[in-house]
Amino acid sequence: MRRVVITGIGIWSCLGKNVDEVRQSLYEGRSGIGIDEARKEYGYQSTLTGIVEKPVLKGLLDRRLRAGMSEEAEYAFMASKEAFAMAGIDDDYLLQNEVGVLMGNDSSAKATVESHTLMLEKHDSALLGSGWIFQSMNSTVNMNMSTIFHLRGINFSVSAACASGSHAIGLGAMFIRQGLQDMVLCGGAQETNLYSMASFDALGAFSKRMDEPTKASRPFDRDRDGLIPSGGAAALVLEEYEHAVKRGAQILGEVCGYGFSSNGGGISQASDDGSALAMHRALQDAGLTVDDIDYVNAHATSTPQGDLYEAKALGRLFEGHRAWISSTKSMTGHECWMAGASEAVYSLLMMHGGFVAPNINFENPDEASAHLKLATKTIETRVDTVLSNSFGFGGTNSALVLRRIDN
Numbered sequence: 001m002r003r004v005v006i007t008g009i010g011i012w013s014c015l016g017k018n019v020d021e022v023r024q025s026l027y028e029g030r031s032g033i034g035i036d037e038a039r040k041e042y043g044y045q046s047t048l049t050g051i052v053e054k055p056v057l058k059g060l061l062d063r064r065l066r067a068g069m070s071e072e073a074e075y076a077f078m079a080s081k082e083a084f085a086m087a088g089i090d091d092d093y094l095l096q097n098e099v100g101v102l103m104g105n106d107s108s109a110k111a112t113v114e115s116h117t118l119m120l121e122k123h124d125s126a127l128l129g130s131g132w133i134f135q136s137m138n139s140t141v142n143m144n145m146s147t148i149f150h151l152r153g154i155n156f157s158v159s160a161a162c163a164s165g166s167h168a169i170g171l172g173a174m175f176i177r178q179g180l181q182d183m184v185l186c187g188g189a190q191e192t193n194l195y196s197m198a199s200f201d202a203l204g205a206f207s208k209r210m211d212e213p214t215k216a217s218r219p220f221d222r223d224r225d226g227l228i229p230s231g232g233a234a235a236l237v238l239e240e241y242e243h244a245v246k247r248g249a250q251i252l253g254e255v256c257g258y259g260f261s262s263n264g265g266g267i268s269q270a271s272d273d274g275s276a277l278a279m280h281r282a283l284q285d286a287g288l289t290v291d292d293i294d295y296v297n298a299h300a301t302s303t304p305q306g307d308l309y310e311a312k313a314l315g316r317l318f319e320g321h322r323a324w325i326s327s328t329k330s331m332t333g334h335e336c337w338m339a340g341a342s343e344a345v346y347s348l349l350m351m352h353g354g355f356v357a358p359n360i361n362f363e364n365p366d367e368a369s370a371h372l373k374l375a376t377k378t379i380e381t382r383v384d385t386v387l388s389n390s391f392g393f394g395g396t397n398s399a400l401v402l403r404r405i406d407n
Contacts, residue, residue: 003256004173005405007249008087008237009345010079010187014050014230014332018082023349026357027378031214031331033228039194039201046206048216050230050333052192065148068134070108072189072338073144075233080145080185083235088249089183091150100153100181102172103141104164104188106337109196111135141189141233153181161392162299164188165234166340166400170258172238182243188338190231197229203268205303217334218361219300219327220307220369227301228333234342253348257286257387257401267394270306274397275299275313279387282399292385293323293401295356297343299389300327301334310389311368319371323387326359326375340390340398347386351404355380 011018014032015025025032034051055078057066069077084090089099115132119125134140139157146155154175158168165188172186190196200206207226209216218224244251259281263274283289296318300307314325328346329335335342350357356379362369384404391397 002177003241004176004238005241005244005254006236006252007239007244008083009348010082010235011345012075012078013232013342014052023353026346027355029358029360033213033333035213042194044201046208047210048207048213048228052232067131069144070135070140071110071191073141076141076189079233079235083237087237094150098153099151100184101142101145101151101155102168102184102186104158104168104337105141106159106161106164108136108140110193113195160396161394162336162339163390163392163396163398164337166390166398169344173255173258176238176240183239186238187235188341189233190336190338192231215361217302217330219302219330219359221362222364222366224302227303230333230335234338234345251405254403254405256403257282259399261397263395270309272309272312275310276316278397278399279317282401286401290317290321293387294383295386296323296325297347297388298325298327299391301329308368315371324356324375324379325372326357328357330360343388347388347402351383
């Protein structure tokens with residue numbers, strides 16, 4: 001079986017605009033959550049959100065390319081640009097070699113809403129222009145990355161709710177393992193505009209702790225009252241091991257395990273059985289046991305039900321074992337379709353930084369989280385092997401095992 005390694009990572013999130021800024025935020029346990037006043041006027045119940053800076057692409061990309069880019073595609077460009085640079089992949093390489101792209105992206109609201117509004121006002125589709133169609137498609141991220149970076153390999157979106165980014169990495173690893181690709185750009189992206197989250201807000205799923213934004217996301221805490229929406233983009237360059245060695249690339253880690261499952265229950269019903277099965281399969285795929293895992297990056301979004309069921313699953317596998325557990329969503333909020341990819345990046349940054357980022361705002365355990373080995377402050381420790389969980393609506397579950405490779 002061909003081995004799959006990671007040779008580049010990039011990130012654009014509420015924790016920072018590059019890997020250095022994000023690493024520092026993770027180490028310091030710094031929250032990126034704030035208030036968006038426009039959401040109150042629009043009619044949201046909760047105005048909490050991850051504060052993600054919009055990139056300035058003028059001067060980086062020409063106007064023709066920018067016209068077809070959605071908000072999440074803009075984030076993905078910045079993350080992918082950083083990942084390729086770290087991997088030592090320049091434009092000449094991309095023009096001469098086949099590279100694939102698999103991106104998790106599950107919704108694109110802004111362009112759809114804005115084009116609909118213009119149609120209601122003007123009643124003339126000729127005024128819409130050509131850009132909105134490419135911005136509004138679910139495949140907006142991978143189609144833009146493919147065009148900008150001249151990617152000529154596998155090319156499609158992974159649409160699996162909040163597990164999308166994780167599944168994209170797992171599928172990318174599968175393509176490389178099976179000899180179908182030598183290199184794939186994988187990741188996930190999520191728009192953060194108010195249009196994209198209104199229907200989610202309607203479910204009452206968001207925290208109402210608006211008087212203390214940075215304390216609102218409380219994974220596993222007894223007093224959690226809902227998630228905080230967030231977004232941005234994360235990108236990873238996956239590569240076949242011998243291919244990476246041959247070109248002298250720095251190897252950041254190995255994707256050695258991918259597990260998945262579906263709960264088969266209610267459309268928004270979490271499942272400890274489904275969560276545990278995905279984790280078990282990832283460990284089995286990696287040829288590892290729970291005793292080999294140093295750190296678990298939990299999916300935990302700070303919802304009462306979701307955290308409870310994941311805590312039960314984690315307790316079933318890891319209670320009494322040495323792995324530290326934390327949810328970086330305590331700092332980022334829920335980055336939705338990008339979360340599985342961003343949390344893989346966060347885990348790699350901890351691996352190479354020699355620390356476990358804290359599960360901030362954890363003050364009181366509930367009956368399930370009381371048995372977990374939660375890192376409630378930054379833990380300075382060697383991290384060689386990580387299990388990262390991602391679960392989504394519709395019962396889709398994904399788990400990845402990432403392992404350090406010392407060059």
